[in-house]
Amino acid sequence: MIKQKKINNLLNVIHKEYGIFAPILDGKELFISKISDIKDIDYSGRIPLNSWKYLFFPPCEDIFEVNKDDFQEIKHDYPKVCAYNMTVLDLKALGLYDLVFKDDPYYLKRRRNTLVVGYFASSPEKKDFKDWTNYATSFYENTLEHIPFDIFIMRSKAGNFKVYSGSYKGQDILEKAKIKEFSNVKFVGLIPEEGPDKRMLELYDVIKNSKDDKLWDELGKICIACGKCSQVCPTCFCFDLEDEPQNNSIIRKRSCSNCFHPEFTELAGGASYTGSVKEKLIFWYEHKFVRIPKEYNVPGCVGCNRCSEVCPVLININKNLSSLKKK
Numbered sequence: 080m081i082k083q084k085k086i087n088n089l090l091n092v093i094h095k096e097y098g099i100f101a102p103i104l105d106g107k108e109l110f111i112s113k114i115s116d117i118k119d120i121d122y123s124g125r126i127p128l129n130s131w132k133y134l135f136f137p138p139c140e141d142i143f144e145v146n147k148d149d150f151q152e153i154k155h156d157y158p159k160v161c162a163y164n165m166t167v168l169d170l171k172a173l174g175l176y177d178l179v180f181k182d183d184p185y186y187l188k189r190r191r192n193t194l195v196v197g198y199f200a201s202s203p204e205k206k207d208f209k210d211w212t213n214y215a216t217s218f219y220e221n222t223l224e225h226i227p228f229d230i231f232i233m234r235s236k237a238g239n240f241k242v243y244s245g246s247y248k249g250q251d252i253l254e255k256a257k258i259k260e261f262s263n264v265k266f267v268g269l270i271p272e273e274g275p276d277k278r279m280l281e282l283y284d285v286i287k288n289s290k291d292d293k294l295w296d297e298l299g300k301i302c303i304a305c306g307k308c309s310q311v312c313p314t315c316f317c318f319d320l321e322d323e324p325q326n327n328s329i330i331r332k333r334s335c336s337n338c339f340h341p342e343f344t345e346l347a348g349g350a351s352y353t354g355s356v357k358e359k360l361i362f363w364y365e366h367k368f369v370r371i372p373k374e375y376n377v378p379g380c381v382g383c384n385r386c387s388e389v390c391p392v393l394i395n396i397n398k399n400l401s402s403l404k405k406k
């Protein structure tokens with residue numbers, strides 16, 4: 080166990096090499112922001128409202144340029160950043176991204192330049208309890224072996240810290256910070272020894288067989304298709320490719336897309352296979368609970384509850400799943 084002073088020293092060492100992004104309290108809400116002062120970092124262990132995903136997958140980027148008879152990759156700066164105090168649920172979402180984008184050179188360059196520091200407060204402050212219950216249930220003894228990280232920090236009830244290294248990169252930083260009291264953890268894949276996630280297996284059948292459920296009609300009438308749920312969701316990764324003419328060349332751009340936007344799934348001639356709001360909602364749930372589990376054998380929803388927190392018409396994913404499960 081080490082004291083906060085050593086953790087601050089670790090942060091100072093990280094800060095010399097990396098720009099640090101961490102959860103910071105703004106009013107009552109936690110947001111991931113670039114920090115200028117390490118004292119601002121929140122250690123409650125709560126889930127921030129926005130997602131870490133834009134550090135790895137920016138909302139819009141130019142990827143290549145086509146001239147008359149030439150084709151060039153557009154070079155970007157990939158600054159070294161540290162994602163500090165990522166919760167276990169967000170690390171599970173990062174694990175899914177690592178699978179989905181395993182052959183994507185743009186993702187891989189950003190991922191390689193990011194130092195991932197996970198965090199778990201084993202005894203939350205009382206005021207954080209509401210957000211805690213869901214999340215605490217997802218931390219088991221072997222959790223660390225099944226999530227990707229470079230360094231993982233765990234806060235004890237007494238306010239001391241236990242530190243783990245999950246990669247050579249993490250180990251190197253810990254050694255530079257002169258922290259000797261750490262354990263090494265070997266990542267052995269996202270799927271635990273006891274088999275795929277039980278909630279995922281249960282919800283797979285529930286959602287797959289739910290198309291005729293009346294709940295979708297009800298939700299289709301109240302959802303305003305604003306797309307906020309997908310924007311904050313750490314596992315949503317759909318993107319759009321657009322070619323933009325510029326002088327004598329064409330720039331291919333990749334930008335985050337959103338299944339609630341009107342042009343999503345639009346086909347030539349104006350047809351769309353998710354035309355109604357009800358169809359968009361079913362499509363979103365099927366992606367998370369049917370198609371991702373089928374393709375990757377891991378959950379497409381990590382249960383962070385961000386989508387419910389931001390929904391302007393109070394659509395709550397947990398209530399919807401419970402309602403569908405009862406039928």
Ligand code: SF4
Pocket residue numbers: 301302303304305306307308309339386389390391392393394
């Ligand atoms: S945030 Fe709510 S209203 Fe907006 S698209 Fe998602 S479910 Fe619909």
Ligand code: SF4
Pocket residue numbers: 308311312313314315367379380381382383384385386387396
């Ligand atoms: S709870 Fe909502 S925001 Fe969180 S992973 Fe699941 S669908 Fe995405």
